[in-house]
Amino acid sequence: MKIEKFDETTSTNDYLKSLPDPTEDVVAIAAVQTGGRGTKGRSFVSERGGCYLSVLKLFPCRAEDAFTVTENAALAVCHTLAAFGADGRIKWPNDVFVNGKKICGILIENTLSGDRIRRSVVGIGVNVNNPIAPEIRDVATSVREATGKEVDLDAFVATLVYNLYREFPHEEYVAKSLVPGREITVVKPDGRSYRAVAETVTTDGRLKLVGGELLSAAEVKINL
Ligand code: BTN
Numbered sequence: 001m002k003i004e005k006f007d008e009t010t011s012t013n014d015y016l017k018s019l020p021d022p023t024e025d026v027v028a029i030a031a032v033q034t035g036g037r038g039t040k041g042r043s044f045v046s047e048r049g050g051c052y053l054s055v056l057k058l059f060p061c062r063a064e065d066a067f068t069v070t071e072n073a074a075l076a077v078c079h080t081l082a083a084f085g086a087d088g089r090i091k092w093p094n095d096v097f098v099n100g101k102k103i104c105g106i107l108i109e110n111t112l113s114g115d116r117i118r119r120s121v122v123g124i125g126v127n128v129n130n131p132i133a134p135e136i137r138d139v140a141t142s143v144r145e146a147t148g149k150e151v152d153l154d155a156f157v158a159t160l161v162y163n164l165y166r167e168f169p170h171e172e173y174v175a176k177s178l179v180p181g182r183e184i185t186v187v188k189p190d191g192r193s194y195r196a197v198a199e200t201v202t203t204d205g206r207l208k209l210v211g212g213e214l215l216s217a218a219e220v221k222i223n224l
Helices: 012-020 067-083 143-147 155-164 170-175
Strands: 002-009 026-033 051-058 088-091 095-098 099-111 116-126 182-187 193-199 206-210 222-223
Touching: 002 012, 012 026, 012 051, 012 116, 012 182, 012 222, 051 206, 067 088, 067 095, 067 099, 067 116, 067 170, 116 155, 170 193
Parallel strands: 002 026
Antiparallel strands: 026 051, 051 116, 088 095, 095 099, 099 116, 182 193, 182 222, 193 206
Protein backbone atom coordinates (compact mmCIF):
# COMPACT_ATOMS: atom_id res chain seq x y z
CA MET A 1 0.00 0.00 0.00
CA LYS A 2 1.18 3.49 -0.86
CA ILE A 3 0.31 6.62 1.15
CA GLU A 4 0.27 10.05 -0.50
CA LYS A 5 -0.14 13.24 1.52
CA PHE A 6 -1.22 16.63 0.15
CA ASP A 7 -1.33 19.98 1.89
CA GLU A 8 -4.13 20.87 -0.55
CA THR A 9 -5.93 19.05 -3.33
CA THR A 10 -9.33 19.37 -4.99
CA SER A 11 -10.69 16.04 -3.72
CA THR A 12 -8.84 12.95 -2.51
CA ASN A 13 -11.52 10.79 -4.19
CA ASP A 14 -10.94 12.56 -7.51
CA TYR A 15 -7.18 12.21 -7.18
CA LEU A 16 -7.41 8.44 -6.68
CA LYS A 17 -9.94 8.07 -9.49
CA SER A 18 -7.52 9.87 -11.84
CA LEU A 19 -4.74 7.30 -11.27
CA PRO A 20 -4.50 5.42 -14.57
CA ASP A 21 -3.49 1.95 -13.52
CA PRO A 22 -2.64 1.45 -9.85
CA THR A 23 -0.99 -1.87 -9.04
CA GLU A 24 -1.36 -1.56 -5.28
CA ASP A 25 -3.78 0.09 -2.84
CA VAL A 26 -3.27 3.84 -2.44
CA VAL A 27 -4.30 6.11 0.45
CA ALA A 28 -4.59 9.84 -0.29
CA ILE A 29 -4.70 12.26 2.64
CA ALA A 30 -5.24 16.01 2.39
CA ALA A 31 -5.02 18.78 4.96
CA VAL A 32 -7.45 20.86 2.87
CA GLN A 33 -9.73 20.04 -0.08
CA THR A 34 -10.80 22.81 -2.44
CA GLY A 35 -13.41 20.69 -4.25
CA GLY A 36 -14.49 18.15 -1.64
CA ARG A 37 -17.48 16.14 -2.77
CA GLY A 38 -20.29 14.61 -0.77
CA THR A 39 -23.03 12.17 -1.67
CA LYS A 40 -25.90 13.11 -4.03
CA GLY A 41 -23.72 15.63 -5.91
CA ARG A 42 -23.30 17.87 -2.88
CA SER A 43 -20.05 19.64 -2.03
CA PHE A 44 -18.19 18.84 1.18
CA VAL A 45 -16.58 21.77 3.00
CA SER A 46 -13.05 20.64 3.91
CA GLU A 47 -11.28 23.21 6.06
CA ARG A 48 -7.90 22.74 7.70
CA GLY A 49 -8.09 20.74 10.95
CA GLY A 50 -10.37 18.01 9.58
CA CYS A 51 -9.48 14.52 8.40
CA TYR A 52 -9.94 14.12 4.63
CA LEU A 53 -8.74 10.85 3.24
CA SER A 54 -9.57 8.29 0.60
CA VAL A 55 -8.39 4.77 0.15
CA LEU A 56 -8.32 3.05 -3.22
CA LYS A 57 -8.75 -0.69 -2.67
CA LEU A 58 -8.12 -3.06 -5.55
CA PHE A 59 -10.60 -5.92 -5.94
CA PRO A 60 -12.05 -5.60 -2.41
CA CYS A 61 -14.98 -8.02 -2.92
CA ARG A 62 -17.72 -9.35 -5.22
CA ALA A 63 -20.17 -6.76 -6.53
CA GLU A 64 -23.02 -8.41 -4.59
CA ASP A 65 -21.08 -7.86 -1.35
CA ALA A 66 -20.59 -4.12 -2.01
CA PHE A 67 -22.33 -3.20 1.26
CA THR A 68 -19.47 -4.76 3.25
CA VAL A 69 -17.28 -1.90 1.97
CA THR A 70 -19.77 0.61 3.42
CA GLU A 71 -20.10 -1.25 6.71
CA ASN A 72 -16.38 -1.65 7.21
CA ALA A 73 -15.75 2.03 6.45
CA ALA A 74 -18.45 3.26 8.85
CA LEU A 75 -17.25 0.92 11.60
CA ALA A 76 -13.60 1.90 10.99
CA VAL A 77 -14.68 5.48 11.71
CA CYS A 78 -16.59 4.43 14.86
CA HIS A 79 -13.56 2.50 16.18
CA THR A 80 -11.30 5.46 15.45
CA LEU A 81 -13.66 7.87 17.21
CA ALA A 82 -13.77 5.49 20.20
CA ALA A 83 -9.96 5.49 20.38
CA PHE A 84 -10.14 9.29 20.76
CA GLY A 85 -12.97 9.29 23.31
CA ALA A 86 -16.06 9.85 21.14
CA ASP A 87 -19.03 7.49 20.75
CA GLY A 88 -19.88 7.22 17.05
CA ARG A 89 -23.24 5.93 15.82
CA ILE A 90 -24.16 5.18 12.22
CA LYS A 91 -27.07 6.75 10.40
CA TRP A 92 -27.89 4.31 7.60
CA PRO A 93 -26.21 3.91 5.27
CA ASN A 94 -22.96 5.70 6.00
CA ASP A 95 -23.09 8.92 7.99
CA VAL A 96 -21.53 8.84 11.43
CA PHE A 97 -23.04 10.85 14.26
CA VAL A 98 -21.86 11.75 17.77
CA ASN A 99 -24.30 13.15 20.35
CA GLY A 100 -27.02 13.32 17.67
CA LYS A 101 -24.93 15.47 15.30
CA LYS A 102 -23.10 14.51 12.11
CA ILE A 103 -19.33 14.17 12.54
CA CYS A 104 -18.37 12.22 9.41
CA GLY A 105 -19.50 11.61 5.85
CA ILE A 106 -18.42 8.79 3.58
CA LEU A 107 -18.43 8.77 -0.22
CA ILE A 108 -17.79 5.39 -1.85
CA GLU A 109 -17.21 5.18 -5.61
CA ASN A 110 -16.84 1.69 -7.07
CA THR A 111 -15.70 0.54 -10.52
CA LEU A 112 -17.05 -2.85 -11.48
CA SER A 113 -15.49 -5.56 -13.60
CA GLY A 114 -17.93 -8.42 -14.22
CA ASP A 115 -19.17 -9.65 -10.86
CA ARG A 116 -16.27 -8.09 -8.93
CA ILE A 117 -15.55 -4.59 -7.70
CA ARG A 118 -12.33 -3.77 -9.54
CA ARG A 119 -11.59 -0.58 -7.61
CA SER A 120 -13.30 0.90 -4.61
CA VAL A 121 -12.51 4.49 -3.67
CA VAL A 122 -13.65 5.02 -0.09
CA GLY A 123 -13.58 8.72 0.82
CA ILE A 124 -13.98 9.78 4.42
CA GLY A 125 -14.30 13.27 5.86
CA VAL A 126 -14.31 13.65 9.63
CA ASN A 127 -14.65 16.90 11.56
CA VAL A 128 -11.72 16.66 13.95
CA ASN A 129 -10.25 20.05 15.02
CA ASN A 130 -11.81 22.13 12.23
CA PRO A 131 -14.30 24.83 13.21
CA ILE A 132 -18.01 24.13 12.71
CA ALA A 133 -19.79 27.03 11.02
CA PRO A 134 -22.37 28.70 13.30
CA GLU A 135 -25.26 27.97 10.90
CA ILE A 136 -24.75 24.19 11.17
CA ARG A 137 -23.80 23.95 14.85
CA ASP A 138 -27.11 22.32 15.78
CA VAL A 139 -26.62 19.50 13.23
CA ALA A 140 -22.83 19.02 12.99
CA THR A 141 -20.07 18.42 15.51
CA SER A 142 -16.33 17.67 15.64
CA VAL A 143 -14.14 15.35 17.70
CA ARG A 144 -12.70 18.40 19.45
CA GLU A 145 -16.17 19.62 20.40
CA ALA A 146 -17.37 16.15 21.47
CA THR A 147 -14.33 15.42 23.66
CA GLY A 148 -13.47 18.95 24.77
CA LYS A 149 -9.86 18.39 23.65
CA GLU A 150 -7.69 19.30 20.67
CA VAL A 151 -6.91 16.03 18.87
CA ASP A 152 -3.57 14.86 17.45
CA LEU A 153 -4.73 14.87 13.80
CA ASP A 154 -1.82 12.75 12.48
CA ALA A 155 -2.55 10.09 15.12
CA PHE A 156 -6.27 10.21 14.23
CA VAL A 157 -5.51 9.75 10.51
CA ALA A 158 -3.06 6.88 11.19
CA THR A 159 -5.60 5.11 13.41
CA LEU A 160 -8.30 5.50 10.74
CA VAL A 161 -6.03 4.06 8.01
CA TYR A 162 -5.26 1.10 10.28
CA ASN A 163 -8.96 0.53 11.02
CA LEU A 164 -9.84 0.75 7.32
CA TYR A 165 -7.95 -2.50 6.82
CA ARG A 166 -9.92 -4.36 9.49
CA GLU A 167 -13.13 -6.27 8.86
CA PHE A 168 -16.12 -6.04 11.16
CA PRO A 169 -19.20 -8.26 11.43
CA HIS A 170 -22.55 -7.12 10.07
CA GLU A 171 -24.03 -7.47 13.59
CA GLU A 172 -21.72 -4.72 14.81
CA TYR A 173 -22.98 -2.40 12.05
CA VAL A 174 -26.57 -3.04 13.19
CA ALA A 175 -25.62 -2.62 16.86
CA LYS A 176 -24.00 0.77 16.13
CA SER A 177 -26.87 1.93 13.91
CA LEU A 178 -29.16 4.75 14.98
CA VAL A 179 -32.03 3.71 12.76
CA PRO A 180 -33.25 0.19 13.77
CA GLY A 181 -36.07 0.37 16.30
CA ARG A 182 -36.78 4.04 15.55
CA GLU A 183 -39.78 5.69 14.02
CA ILE A 184 -38.57 7.45 10.89
CA THR A 185 -39.91 9.51 8.01
CA VAL A 186 -39.31 7.86 4.63
CA VAL A 187 -39.09 10.36 1.76
CA LYS A 188 -39.50 8.88 -1.74
CA PRO A 189 -37.89 10.49 -4.84
CA ASP A 190 -41.25 11.98 -5.90
CA GLY A 191 -41.46 13.76 -2.54
CA ARG A 192 -44.10 11.49 -0.99
CA SER A 193 -43.32 10.74 2.62
CA TYR A 194 -44.67 8.52 5.36
CA ARG A 195 -43.83 7.49 8.90
CA ALA A 196 -42.65 3.94 9.57
CA VAL A 197 -40.69 1.98 12.13
CA ALA A 198 -37.28 0.68 11.01
CA GLU A 199 -36.56 -2.91 12.01
CA THR A 200 -33.01 -3.59 10.85
CA VAL A 201 -30.44 -3.21 8.08
CA THR A 202 -30.01 -6.30 5.90
CA THR A 203 -26.62 -7.75 4.91
CA ASP A 204 -27.06 -6.33 1.40
CA GLY A 205 -27.54 -2.85 2.83
CA ARG A 206 -31.29 -2.34 2.61
CA LEU A 207 -33.35 -0.88 5.41
CA LYS A 208 -36.09 -3.27 6.52
CA LEU A 209 -39.21 -1.69 7.96
CA VAL A 210 -41.51 -3.32 10.49
CA GLY A 211 -44.05 -4.98 8.15
CA GLY A 212 -41.33 -6.20 5.79
CA GLU A 213 -40.83 -3.35 3.28
CA LEU A 214 -37.24 -3.13 2.08
CA LEU A 215 -35.78 0.26 1.13
CA SER A 216 -32.59 0.90 -0.76
CA ALA A 217 -30.48 3.91 0.16
CA ALA A 218 -30.41 5.08 -3.46
CA GLU A 219 -34.23 5.27 -3.51
CA VAL A 220 -35.13 6.99 -0.28
CA LYS A 221 -34.04 9.60 2.18
CA ILE A 222 -34.89 9.14 5.83
CA ASN A 223 -35.34 11.66 8.59
CA LEU A 224 -34.90 10.57 12.17
C1 BTN B 1 -21.20 13.16 2.63
O1 BTN B 1 -21.37 13.40 3.82
O2 BTN B 1 -22.04 13.50 1.78
C2 BTN B 1 -19.95 12.41 2.20
C3 BTN B 1 -18.74 13.28 2.37
C4 BTN B 1 -17.45 12.60 1.94
C5 BTN B 1 -16.27 13.54 2.08
C6 BTN B 1 -14.96 12.85 1.84
S1 BTN B 1 -13.58 13.87 2.32
C7 BTN B 1 -12.48 12.79 1.53
C8 BTN B 1 -13.14 12.37 0.23
N1 BTN B 1 -12.92 13.33 -0.82
C9 BTN B 1 -14.04 13.89 -1.25
O3 BTN B 1 -14.12 14.74 -2.15
N2 BTN B 1 -15.08 13.41 -0.56
C10 BTN B 1 -14.67 12.43 0.41
